[in-house]
Amino acid sequence: MGTALLYDEEMTRYKLLWLDPDCELERPERLTASHEALVSCGLAARCVSIPVRQATDDDILLIHSEEYLEAVKKTPYMTLEDLREFALVYGCVYFHPNSYRCATLAAGAALQLVDGVMTGRVRNGLALVRPPGHHSMRSAANGFCVFNNVAIAAKYAQQKYGVQRVLIVDWDIHHGQGVQYAFEDDPSVLYFSWHRYEHQKFWPELRESDYDSVGKDKGAGFNINVPWNKVGMQNSDYLAVFFHVLLPVAYEFCPDLVLVCAGFDSAIGDPEGEMCATPDIFAHLTHLLMNLAGGKLCLMLEGGYNLTSLSQSVCVTVRTLLGDPAPRPANLQGPCQSALESIQCVRAAHRKYWSCLKLAAGAPPSEVSTKRIKLEEKEREEKLQRGEAADSKAGITWPQPQTCVLPPVRTAVVIPEEMACPDGCKRFNLSQHADSLSDKCDPPLFHQNNHNGPLESHVLSFPLSLHAVSTLSSLTVLLGKMEKNEICNGLAVVGDVSMAMAPVIQHATSLKQRVLVVCVGGTEVPSHLPEDGTTLTVHISKEAPEEPSCKYYIPVRLKNSCGDTSGFAQAILSVLLPLAYEYDPALVLLTRLPGSGGLNDGAWQQLVSLLQGLAWGHVLVLVQECHKALVKPTAAALSGSPAPSLGRLPAPVVEDFEALERLRVRLQADWMLLRTSVQESGAEDN
Numbered sequence: 001m002g003t004a005l006l007y008d009e010e011m012t013r014y015k016l017l018w019l020d021p022d023c024e025l026e027r028p029e030r031l032t033a034s035h036e037a038l039v040s041c042g043l044a045a046r047c048v049s050i051p052v053r054q055a056t057d058d059d060i061l062l063i064h065s066e067e068y069l070e071a072v073k074k075t076p077y078m079t080l081e082d083l084r085e086f087a088l089v090y091g092c093v094y095f096h097p098n099s100y101r102c103a104t105l106a107a108g109a110a111l112q113l114v115d116g117v118m119t120g121r122v123r124n125g126l127a128l129v130r131p132p133g134h135h136s137m138r139s140a141a142n143g144f145c146v147f148n149n150v151a152i153a154a155k156y157a158q159q160k161y162g163v164q165r166v167l168i169v170d171w172d173i174h175h176g177q178g179v180q181y182a183f184e185d186d187p188s189v190l191y192f193s194w195h196r197y198e199h200q201k202f203w204p205e206l207r208e209s210d211y212d213s214v215g216k217d218k219g220a221g222f223n224i225n226v227p228w229n230k231v232g233m234q235n236s237d238y239l240a241v242f243f244h245v246l247l248p249v250a251y252e253f254c255p256d257l258v259l260v261c262a263g264f265d266s267a268i269g270d271p272e273g274e275m276c277a278t279p280d281i282f283a284h285l286t287h288l289l290m291n292l293a294g295g296k297l298c299l300m301l302e303g304g305y306n307l308t309s310l311s312q313s314v315c316v317t318v319r320t321l322l323g324d325p326a327p328r329p330a331n332l333q334g335p336c337q338s339a340l341e342s343i344q345c346v347r348a349a350h351r352k353y354w355s356c357l358k359l360a361a362g363a364p365p366s367e368v369s370t371k372r373i374k375l376e377e378k379e380r381e382e383k384l385q386r387g388e389a390a391d392s393k394a395g396i397t398w399p400q401p402q403t404c405v406l407p408p409v410r411t412a413v414v415i416p417e418e419m420a421c422p423d424g425c426k427r428f429n430l431s432q433h434a435d436s437l438s439d440k441c442d443p444p445l446f447h448q449n450n451h452n453g454p455l456e457s458h459v460l461s462f463p464l465s466l467h468a469v470s471t472l473s474s475l476t477v478l479l480g481k482m483e484k485n486e487i488c489n490g491l492a493v494v495g496d497v498s499m500a501m502a503p504v505i506q507h508a509t510s511l512k513q514r515v516l517v518v519c520v521g522g523t524e525v526p527s528h529l530p531e532d533g534t535t536l537t538v539h540i541s542k543e544a545p546e547e548p549s550c551k552y553y554i555p556v557r558l559k560n561s562c563g564d565t566s567g568f569a570q571a572i573l574s575v576l577l578p579l580a581y582e583y584d585p586a587l588v589l590l591t592r593l594p595g596s597g598g599l600n601d602g603a604w605q606q607l608v609s610l611l612q613g614l615a616w617g618h619v620l621v622l623v624q625e626c627h628k629a630l631v632k633p634t635a636a637a638l639s640g641s642p643a644p645s646l647g648r649l650p651a652p653v654v655e656d657f658e659a660l661e662r663l664r665v666r667l668q669a670d671w672m673l674l675r676t677s678v679q680e681s682g683a684e685d686n
């Protein structure tokens with residue numbers, strides 16, 4: 001199942017015909033540059049190309065009024081003066097004789113993409129369209145938008161395919177007020193938007209873009225606004241919102257389809273957004289959404305006005321949709337105070353609607369924010385007096401997103417001979433690779449054992465069966481190949497997971513690389529864990545100790561074992577992922593130990609899938625022989641199949657939930673990505 005790319009050159013054939021500084025950003029090159037970038041890095045060729053069609057009147061009327069449609073239909077016949085006058089009625093928008101045609105193609109492309117995904121022809125996709133859609137309203141064009149492509153697509157999916165719940169994620173830097181208005185009282189469409197707001201000083205300057213617009217009537221709780229009250233937001237700020245607001249709610253909502261208002265004006269270099277998140281962040285935003293709704297993910301282009309930043313972001317996004325590993329999420333320093341203030345406010349505003357937010361803190365006293373605004377204004381004035389430009393948009397540069405050579409093997413499995421090799425995987429047993437051991441590029445395995453090698457003496461002092469030795473040896477070779485990026489990820493069935501872990505950790509840390517160890521189940525603290533930061537261990541289990549013993553061993557105690565899927569999901573989304581992203585490992589070792597009973601396969605697959613956002617996807621999974629049945633689902637997740645939806649999550653078990661929250665708060669001093677509220681005391685008090 002592939003990734004669709006929808007594009008039609010026709011959508012480049014309209015432009016601004018008069019002088020208007022507010023509209024000149026929205027130009028045809030946005031589309032040509034994005035598409036050319038996809039072609040030149042070979043991504044377009046890897047996508048399934050689905051033809052674009054025009055949306056019909058009926059399609060457009062799903063969201064817009066007849067009067068408005070009729071008015072737009074007349075624009076192709078208008079004179080320049082008429083067009084100008086027509087556009088003036090609305091805000092921040094222009095019309096061209098070809099605008100109407102392009103707007104029907106933009107909406108039609110979104111619908112074709114929904115058709116492709118809903119019929120199973122493709123798994124996911126991106127529609128590269130102009131004009132954008134999320135600002136347009138029932139009877140009004142606005143903010144470069146004519147028809148609300150994504151809103152139409154959501155209604156269409158519900159009507160044509162009986163889709164019940166649609167999640168719309170709007171990561172464009174502007175508030176898609178058109179989408180908010182369309183679904184404000186509708187609990188079947190959850191709309192999430194973050195946007196530059198600056199306490200209502202930024203366009204469209206609407207009161208209803210603030211965090212306290214949560215939806216109306218039956219739709220209360222189904223509209224989530226995250227206002228950015230400062231420019232310069234970074235990768236950590238975006239990720240913190242995903243981990244602590246969007247993802248927990250999205251998993252609880254359990255959408256059947258995810259649509260994204262994919263505007264890239266939220267990336268660094270964009271003249272509208274003035275944010276500092278780098279294009280690679282879109283790999284992670286995309287990856288983190290790819291396991292919702294069984295992977296049914298449709299992205300429609302909205303904004304994005306810096307052609308370089310836009311093209312890079314589009315490429316990174318499509319690469320991720322195709323299943324390539326995401327770049328390492330380097331240098332995450334935790335969210336800034338202003339972002340934390342917004343996160344705290346949103347969580348507080350929504351805690352009565354979502355059980356995942358039930359324990360969220362209250363909103364910070366508004367005096368905190370007032371104080372900060374005053375301080376900032378003073379700062380700005382001083383800057384201006386010193387002659388520094390208020391915004392230094394010009395000189396912004398950033399490194400090009402990294403790409404890695406795709407390893408020839410995605411998933412290698414070390415499993416008992418009698419087990420069939422799972423689809424899409426390569427069996428990797430030492431006996432079958434005996435020749436490769438003498439290969440020039442392979443480390444001479446048995447030689448390595450003698451000094452500081454992977455199979456250290458204390459490990460070998462266990463009475464090992466020949467089979468166990470050969471499995472451990474296979475693992476060592478496998479790790480070496482992952483290290484060299486010849487294999488992306490791996491899965492091994494071992495007789496004793498806790499024993500197999502030690503040499504693997506040792507091997508990895510001897511390469512002076514950080515290793516994230518995730519243990520699920522297990523009754524005791526894993527032994528042989530270095531405490532010097534070369535590994536970070538997160539131990540999720542019924543029996544995990546109550547208190548962390550050091551910064552790098554984090555027990556997550558779920559008393560109801562892992563059988564409470566809500567608690568488990570919360571542990572993954574709001575504790576494990578933030579820790580893992582901040583730690584930025586070079587390798588992830590995921591182990592499934594006995595005593596993890598009750599955890600359902602779907603939840604396990606979610607974990608396996610989500611962890612692949614780290615370490616360029618280098619994840620090694622060890623499961624104990626008693627969990628042989630996990631081979632198939634684990635291998636599927638490792639080879640890139642989306643995890644199945646967890647279903648509608650029940651309310652979490654209170655005791656576990658409270659313990660998780662206490663743990664998160666306790667760890668906040670060491671791990672900044674775990675923060676969800678402004679620090680009570682601190683520098684800003686003076």
Ligand code: X5A
Binds near residue numbers: 022092134172265
């Ligand atoms: C789709 C989009 C922005 C309009 C900005 C008007 N519109 N100042 O990014």
Ligand code: ZN
Binds near residue numbers: 304
């Ligand atoms: Zn925008």
